[in-house]
Amino acid sequence: FLSMSSIAQKMGHSTAAATGMVDKLQEMGYLTRMSAAKDRRKIMVAITQEGRELVDRMRQNIVRDLAALMAGTDHEARQAIADTGKSIKKRRLG
Known part of the structure; x- marks a missing residue:
């Protein structure tokens, strides 16, 4: 799992830009998004089997x-x- 801020940092872009990318990839079935267990405000992203393929x-x-x-x-x-x-x-x- 990666947080949205981690994704943004790895991309070298803003969190808003990363969110847009994640939205598209989730729409396409390549990622899933969920709330972190300890802090439900924090969004965590994971790759799906389709994404791995x-x-x-x-x-x-x-x-x-x-x-x-x-x-x-x-x-x-x-x-x-x-x-x-x-x-x-x-x-x-x-």
């Missing part, structure tokens, strides 16, 4: 597209892509 498909498409991109590049370009991936991973984990 969408994320899995998106990841598979990214991997497929990246593999196709890398297959048509030379060694220097592949190294640049690998270095970029390492940099992204460091930022995400840091």
Whole structure:
């Protein structure tokens, strides 16, 4: 579960913008929204099975597209892509 403020912070947007996004994703069946057990004013968001399946498909498409991109590049370009991936991973984990 994530709170609306956590989602907004991860997006780098306002809570209002995050709320709009969550509204749409909930309408589409990808998220559920509920009140927190300890503070019913706080809204918590969770991904549904349909949402997980969408994320899995998106990841598979990214991997497929990246593999196709890398297959048509030379060694220097592949190294640049690998270095970029390492940099992204460091930022995400840091």
